[in-house]
Amino acid sequence: MADLSLPIAPTLPLDLAGLQNLIGFQLRMAQVAMHREFAAAMAEVALTEKQYAALHLIHANPGASQADIAVILGTDRATMMALVDRLDQRELVERRRSNNDRRRQELHLTAAGKALLANAERILAEHEAQFASMFSERELKALMAALARFHGQDEIMPTNLR
Amino acid sequence: MADLSLPIAPTLPLDLAGLQNLIGFQLRMAQVAMHREFAAAMAEVALTEKQYAALHLIHANPGASQADIAVILGTDRATMMALVDRLDQRELVERRRSNNDRRRQELHLTAAGKALLANAERILAEHEAQFASMFSERELKALMAALARFHGQDEIMPTNLR
DNA sequence: CCCATATCGTATGATAAGCATACAATCGGC
DNA sequence: GCCGATTGTATGCTTATCATACGATATGGG
Numbered sequence: 001m002a003d004l005s006l007p008i009a010p011t012l013p014l015d016l017a018g019l020q021n022l023i024g025f026q027l028r029m030a031q032v033a034m035h036r037e038f039a040a041a042m043a044e045v046a047l048t049e050k051q052y053a054a055l056h057l058i059h060a061n062p063g064a065s066q067a068d069i070a071v072i073l074g075t076d077r078a079t080m081m082a083l084v085d086r087l088d089q090r091e092l093v094e095r096r097r098s099n100n101d102r103r104r105q106e107l108h109l110t111a112a113g114k115a116l117l118a119n120a121e122r123i124l125a126e127h128e129a130q131f132a133s134m135f136s137e138r139e140l141k142a143l144m145a146a147l148a149r150f151h152g153q154d155e156i157m158p159t160n161l162r
Numbered sequence: 163m164a165d166l167s168l169p170i171a172p173t174l175p176l177d178l179a180g181l182q183n184l185i186g187f188q189l190r191m192a193q194v195a196m197h198r199e200f201a202a203a204m205a206e207v208a209l210t211e212k213q214y215a216a217l218h219l220i221h222a223n224p225g226a227s228q229a230d231i232a233v234i235l236g237t238d239r240a241t242m243m244a245l246v247d248r249l250d251q252r253e254l255v256e257r258r259r260s261n262n263d264r265r266r267q268e269l270h271l272t273a274a275g276k277a278l279l280a281n282a283e284r285i286l287a288e289h290e291a292q293f294a295s296m297f298s299e300r301e302l303k304a305l306m307a308a309l310a311r312f313h314g315q316d317e318i319m320p321t322n323l324r
Numbered sequence: 325c326c327c328a329t330a331t332c333g334t335a336t337g338a339t340a341a342g343c344a345t346a347c348a349a350t351c352g353g354c
Numbered sequence: 355g356c357c358g359a360t361t362g363t364a365t366g367c368t369t370a371t372c373a374t375a376c377g378a379t380a381t382g383g384g
Binding site for chain 4: 039065066067077078080081095101102103104105
């Protein structure tokens, strides 16, 4: 007989009001969940997703330019600059002026960068396995195919490149 | 006989080196793609995903507190403060001290907030339909179920119900 | 009734990221 | 050699996330 006096329910379980049926909402919530796990797991190497991806790509493609990496990661030159700056300040990557095209800065990993990346790869494998284990092989395959469909993998286009 | 002189492939076809097989990578790229579309579509109402979700939730749950919304959106009080501040400055939402619990600020939409939200809902419907159309009903159902599993919150409980 | 504890809003500061814009150097085609 | 495109760079603005701290308030135990 306590709260009958309350005219309006103070705070019941909130009505999601269909939010959970939005692709964008589910996509974002999934990404947030995975981001948090990633950040926690990567704490000892202090890498964000984009930073990891950049290191990974530079390692596999020594001499790639910032613009190259930016296109693949779906971002723009200005944002990529800031990202590479941070990796550069930590002395994980090196910028070397290209001889063929003196506009370009060829990116290379330093020894420290390679060592850190190796650590990160190991951590990432566990991180990925943890999420992969939530699905059957069939489900996972379908999920990956579905996600890939959101972005035309063939043509990734940063906004301010027209 | 043009580029035979180049010792190293100068640019484009970069080796993704397995990046595309990472759940986290595909999830992020999908989210980035959808985010860009969302931002472009919502330009006329100038709402981010989180801002839209907050308005949507406040509309469906008048009097909900910042903490309630924060829990559902998977963020914290401090971040939510900043978000609500922006909505408040634009006079889309109102904070009212609760009579039952004077710590709480009950959130309500202003008339302008309701009008803007109505516009946003219309835009969002098109936006969602555009992405939904990339999948069969069966595929979409599987995708949504898979995404929901990442943040396994079947029941999201506001903090004040613990 | 008083007190310990928890909760909510709030403030502050740091970091990451995204986007727009502008500019200089350079490259490539004509 | 000129013109348009590309690359890196710089600057500024906005959103978001996270950590931390503090005051006001609520709640429950003693």
